[in-house]
Amino acid sequence: MKPVLLAFHYNGPAGLSQLEERFEVVKLFHSKDPEGDIQAHKDNVVAINCTVGQAITPKIMESLPNLEIIATFSVGFDHIDLEKAKERDVRVTNTPSVLASETADTGMSLLLATAKRVVEGDMYVRVGKWLNGELPLGTTLANKTIGIVGLGDIGSKVAKRCEAFEMNVVYYGPREKSQYSYKYYDDLIAMASDCDYLMLTCPGGEATAGLVDGHVLDALGSNGILINIARGSVVDESELIKALQEGRISGAGLDVFANEPHVPAELISMDNVVLLPHIGSATKETRTAMGQLVIDNILAHFDGKDLLTKVV
Ligand code: 8YV
Secondary structure, eight states: OOOEEEESSOOHHHHHHHHHHHSEEEETTTOSOHHHHHHHHGGGEEEEEEOTTOOBOHHHHHTOTTOOEEEESSSOOTTBOHHHHHHTTOEEEOOOGGGHHHHHHHHHHHHHHHHTTHHHHHHHHHTTGGGGOOOOOOOOOTTOEEEEEOOSHHHHHHHHHHHHTTOEEEEESSSOOTTOOSEEESOHHHHHHTOSEEEEOSOOSGGGTTOBOHHHHHHHOTTOEEEEOSOGGGBOHHHHHHHHHTTSSOEEEESOOTBTTBOOHHHHTOTTEEEOOSOTTOSHHHHHHHHHHHHHHHHHHHTTOOOSSBOO
């Protein structure tokens, strides 16, 4: 009998067939009764494959006595209880570097689209408004200051792209990174008040929950634009809505939300906001590379090799 892999996430036909060579794959992504399926296989489950939004709770881990590894199809791991994983000696892996450039590109798409009113402009042409006059002016990127919140894998790729756009790059995070010459702030409000644009690229989870509140938005100011490609939880969403409604910031480009896939009606109704359905890493090439990295981590673990991208 093959050991069982609980697949919360569908890793495509090629990924599935690689996994099926080694495991009995329980396809929870198809299941009408995921709880029942987990219970039916619980003693044989050795691996979990999951992604963002699929909470791997202490309760799930406790119900799987032989679980050895959780491999998430994401760089973020705020949906996995790491304390419980450590306590139970369960490995956790993610997919960091393979998606960094892609996600940075999504951040730049949102930055350009919001500042230069690209989506609004497209609609302007389609509904025939151009016939009656010009679209209101956008905002320049060159020579403006962008503050990056979290200069990690993705944030540093955003910084490089912003340099190519002739922007002045500064950053905020838990510590200064000596390998970069960008100006570092240990105070987010101070940084926001020096910035035209704020781009969030930090991890989600408790440490960053509500980091961008009304005070940070006020510091960014009425000409400022917020871009979020991190997690919805990093921003106090109701404060963001208020700040946009009251003109205390100028606009926002958002790929992530507090309660995905639900997006507040207030945001949907605003012209100065560009909304994306969490597509930071969503290209065929990048998703294929992420899927392969998930599998390679799982196989490395069961072959007794070092994990490629270990979280714990
Ligand atoms: C998801 C993401 O992996 O990597 C992350 O942390 O948020 C995304 O790239 C993707 O949405 C698949 O669920």
